[in-house]
Every structure is written in structure tokens, then in C-alpha cells.
Amino acid sequence: MNSNNRLFNLSRRNSLKFVAGAIGTGILAARAGAELAAPEPAIAQNNVTPQQALQMLVDGNQRFVNNMRQNPNQTLARVTQVAPSQAPFAAILGCADSRFPAEILFDRGVGDIFVCRVAGNVTTPEEKGSLEFGTLVLGAKVLMVVGHENCGAVKAAIEGGELPGQIGSLTKAIKPAVESSKNQAGDKVVNAVKENVKLQASRLKDSPVISQLIQEGKLLVVGGYYDLDTAAVEIINIP
Numbered sequence: 001m002n003s004n005n006r007l008f009n010l011s012r013r014n015s016l017k018f019v020a021g022a023i024g025t026g027i028l029a030a031r032a033g034a035e036l037a038a039p040e041p042a043i044a045q046n047n048v049t050p051q052q053a054l055q056m057l058v059d060g061n062q063r064f065v066n067n068m069r070q071n072p073n074q075t076l077a078r079v080t081q082v083a084p085s086q087a088p089f090a091a092i093l094g095c096a097d098s099r100f101p102a103e104i105l106f107d108r109g110v111g112d113i114f115v116c117r118v119a120g121n122v123t124t125p126e127e128k129g130s131l132e133f134g135t136l137v138l139g140a141k142v143l144m145v146v147g148h149e150n151c152g153a154v155k156a157a158i159e160g161g162e163l164p165g166q167i168g169s170l171t172k173a174i175k176p177a178v179e180s181s182k183n184q185a186g187d188k189v190v191n192a193v194k195e196n197v198k199l200q201a202s203r204l205k206d207s208p209v210i211s212q213l214i215q216e217g218k219l220l221v222v223g224g225y226y227d228l229d230t231a232a233v234e235i236i237n238i239p
Contacts, residue, residue: 045087045088045089045111045112046087046088046089046138046139046140046141047087048089048141049141050141050142050217050218050219050220051220052141053089053090053140053141053142053220054090054142054144054220054222054235056089056090057090057106057108057142057144057233058233058235060105060106060107060108061105061106061107061231061232061233063107064104064105064106064107064231065230065231065232069107070107071107071109072107072108072109072112073108073109073110073111073112074109074110075109078109078110078111079110081111082110082111086111086114086138087111087138087139088111088112088113088114088134088138088139088140089112089113089140089141089142090106090108090112090113090114090140090141090142090143090144091113091114091115091116091131091134091135091138091140091142091143091144092113092114092115092116092143092144092145092146093116093117093118093121093123093127093131093143093144093145093146093200093204094115094116094117094121094145094146094148095117095118095119095120095121095146095147095148095151095153096117096118096119097119097148097151097152099148099228100117100146100148100226102115102117102146103115105226105231105233106233114131114134114138114140116130116131116134118170119152119153119170120151120153120154120157120170120171120173120174120196121145121146121147121196121197121200122153122170122173122174122196122200123173123200123203123204124173128203128204128207131143131204131207131210132207132209132210135209135210135213135219136209136210136213140219141218141219141220142219142220142221142222143204143210143219143220143221143222144221144222144223144224145197145200145201145204145221145222145223145224145238146197146223146224146225146226146233147193147194147196147197147223147224147225147226148193148225148226148227148228149190149193149225149226149227149228149229150189150228151189151193151196153170153171153174154174154177154178154189154192154193154196155189156170156171157170157171157174157175157177157178157192158178158188158189158192173200174192174196174199176199177192177195177196177198177199178192178195178196180195180199181194181195190225193225194223194225194236197223197224197225197236198223198236198238198239201221201222201223201238202238202239204221205221205238221238222235222236222237222238223235223236223237223238224236
């Protein structure tokens with residue numbers, strides 16, 4: 001075979017490889033485009049035990065505290081993935097305080113945590129109904145009530161007095177926790193915040209829906225105390 005024929009065959013072979021590669025790339029691109037246009041239903045990320053779900057929250061908070069965030073499920077692709085359905089592994093009743101962004105502090109993302117927030121993390125009928133939905137219908141395996149350091153609503157309940165508008169309804173809901181903690185040693189605000197976490201959790205557990213899930217081993221209800229200075233969440237056992 002002369003040199004011209006050899007060059008022709010090599011050129012033809014390389015051309016075929018290029019065409020095949022281009023076709024393969026086109027197929028992959030088309031498939032990726034189709035998946036973005038019609039994403040698969042969200043994977044049931046709450047297919048875990050209640051203890052595993054709690055550990056996922058604990059691990060996420062430790063990553064945040066140690067400045068080792070993974071920022072999971074925070075992409076536009078994740079937004080698209082969970083648009084058809086949601087399967088949060090955890091539910092949280094937290095304070096409306098702007099310094100408590102739950103998804104950030106637990107290093108989670110879109111569709112991971114079903115969050116209800118209200119000043120003083122109090123259990124209102126609406127909050128209870130929402131959390132019944134988040135656990136019974138959506139399948140969250142752990143329900144955490146989180147109070148935090150220097151909570152303004154708890155401080156107002158300690159100080160007492162008349163308050164404008166509906167603010168008094170919040171302090172009224174917290175007042176029993178203030179009373180039960182007033183003889184405890186240590187910081188009275190910290191004690192009242194932690195007692196309030198236990199109080200509001202017990203009110204949630206009064207729900208027939210939530211109590212049934214607990215009895216069946218499908219749900220764990222715990223408390224948390226968030227330190228504003230360190231970002232650490234201390235787990236509080238709920239009787």
C-alpha cells in the first residue's frame with residue numbers, strides 16, 4: 001500500500017471515530033435535556049429510620065459548626081427534581097428569629113426539611129396541623145422543636161406586662177415554661193427557653209396523629225437548643 005492510500009485510510013478512520021463520538025455526545029446531550037425537561041420524581045429521601053433522620057440533622061449541624069459545609073441539594077437541578085413531589089426527612093418547629101435559618105444551620109437543601117417558624121417556637125393549632133401534615137402525609141421521620149439563646153419572646157414572657165397587638169398571645173403560650181423553670185439553678189432565660197422547647201413538644205405530642213406515629217415507631221420527637229454564638233444545636237430529650 002502506498003503512502004497516499006495509508007494517509008487516506010487513517011484519515012477515514014479518524015473521521016469515523018469523530019462522527020461516532022459526535023453522535024454519542026449528541027445522544028447524551030439529548031438525554032440530559034429530556035431529563036431536565038421531564039425530571040424523574042423525587043427520590044424518597046425519608047426512607048430512613050427516625051434515629052437515622054436525627055443523625056442526619058446532627059451531622060449537618062456539626063459540618064456547619066466546623067466550617068465543613070457540603071451544601072447538599074442546593075442547585076437548580078435539585079429545585080427541578082423536587083418540583084413534582086417532596087419527601088422531607090425532617091420537620092422542624094423553630095423560632096421566627098432571623099438568626100435561625102434552619103436549612104443553613106443543618107447544612108441541608110431544597111426539599112430536605114419541612115420547616116414551621118413562629119416567634120417563641122410555640123405550638124399553635126395551625127403549626128400543629130402543618131406538622132401533622134409534614135409527618136403523616138409527607139413522611140418526615142424526626143420532628144425537632146428548636147428554641148434559641150436570648151429568645152425575645154421568652155424574655156418578654158419572663159418580664160411580663162401588657163404587650164400590643166397579638167404579641168401577648170405568644171407570651172401567654174410560653175408562660176407555663178417560665179413558671180416551671182423559675183426555681184432552676186443557672187441562667188433563667190436559658191432555663192426558660194429549654195423548658196419552653198419541652199412544653200411545645202409535649203403539646204405537639206398531644207396530637208392523636210403525631211402520637212400514633214410515635215407509637216408505631218415511625219416518628220421521633222426531640223428538642224433542640226440553638227446557641228447563637230457558636231451555631232451549635234444541643235439535643236434536648238423530650239419525655
